[in-house]
Amino acid sequence: MIQVTPIQARRLALTKQLLAGARPRANTNGILKVVRDLGCLQVDPISVVARSHQIVLWSRLGAFDRAALDQLLWRDHKLFEFWAHCASIVPTEDYPLHSAMMRGYAKGDSPWSRRVRAWVKTNDALRRAILKKIRDDGALLSRALTEDGIEPADWVSTGWTSGRNISRMLDYLWMTGKLMIAGREGIQKIWDLTERVLPAWTPREKWNERAVVEHAAQRSLRALGIASPRQIQNHFIRGRYPNLNRALTDLEKANQIERVQIADWKGEWFIHADDAPLLNRAFEPRTTLLSPFDNLICDRARTKLLFDFDYTIEIYTPASKRKFGYYVLPILHGDQLIGRIDPKMDRENNRLIINAIYAERDAPRDAGRAIAQTIEDFANFLGAREIVYSRRVPGMWKGVRC
Secondary structure (H helix, E strand, O other): OEEEOHHHHHHHHHHHOOOOOOOOOOOHHHHHHHHHHHOOEEOOOOOOOOOHHHHHHHHHHOOOOHHHHHHHHHHOOOEEEEEOOOEEEEEHHHHHHHHHHHHHOOOOOOHHHHHHHHHHHHOHHHHHHHHHHHHHHOOEEHHHOOOOOOOOOOOOOOOOOOOOHHHHHHHHHHHOOOEEEEEEEOOEEEEEEHHHHOOOOOOOOOOOHHHHHHHHHHHHHHHHOEEOHHHHHOOOOOOOOOOHHHHHHHHHHOOOEEEEEEOOOOOOEEEEHHHHHHHHOOOOOOEEEOOOOOOOOOOHHHHHHHHOOOOOOOOOOOHHHOOOOOOOEEEEEOOEEEEEEEEEEEOOOOEEEEEEEEEOOOOOHHHHHHHHHHHHHHHHHHOOOEEEEOOOOOHHHHHHHO
């Protein structure tokens, strides 16, 4: 069994997440490498400074041309949007993995699955109308689709989706693989038939459950570096690893993964056999900022274990009760999360406003200049002509204003 220290586990995680070492080139090949290595980029509509997936790419590539990402998504179709651990950007070469979810969506025996099937059956006229409209007219924005001449039975939920029949049916057709997102106008989705979006080279083989779990477990583990079964379960295609323990046993017998013992950490830990040699490679640190939805920190319990860093996104917390701010970005410095910034992009005046910077307990006193350079690089990526700092900057990091 491989013996590993917590520092080695943390540094391997950063290396596998492309947050240490040489940066990939900031072009289409570099973007594709990031998405392949991470498995997915979460898509989120909030854009206080930039969309989350753009921040995740910037953290790893530095300034990149957003048109290159659009090319991969909407022209080359080497990437597409689907559900990984959340709504995400994923590689088209992984289509067999994701098409398994499309085939099985809402086919279980849970009350929710039965309710979805009943609602879709009741609203079959709406389903057929949407598909016919898109088939006849080509790719369309959601707002081009109407319920005219149809009396749908409203979808009723406990949240904010009640009555949104067009949107709910589009989501169903997306999740079942009948429609794909073919482009965007801002954050608005453009829908088209899957067969008109996917390129001819897309792999189409149908994997069974066992093949999906073994493949996804390896992708999850490789993105994490070292992980427990629970952490593998919580990553990549989160929560969709039936019979994971059997898959891990089979992968271990096949010498594709190895057990790891980490000093002072309890439980089972695994590393992919191809990554074991990286444990003794020299660590090349970097300073950057992380999206609240960054793949490195999306598992909050793992983040606490690896970095002793508590992170809670406060978007849904009333302003008066927020501890740090609405959309706070953790600061990665070397192999530690040393603080966080509360930024906002003033697009009207092309200013990046830093509402506050917070230092973690025992954060290094000499990190100010590295943080300042990182914020300047981020501002340049956002197109800000000016950075405006508040007075809420730790005294030991006064050089952050340089």
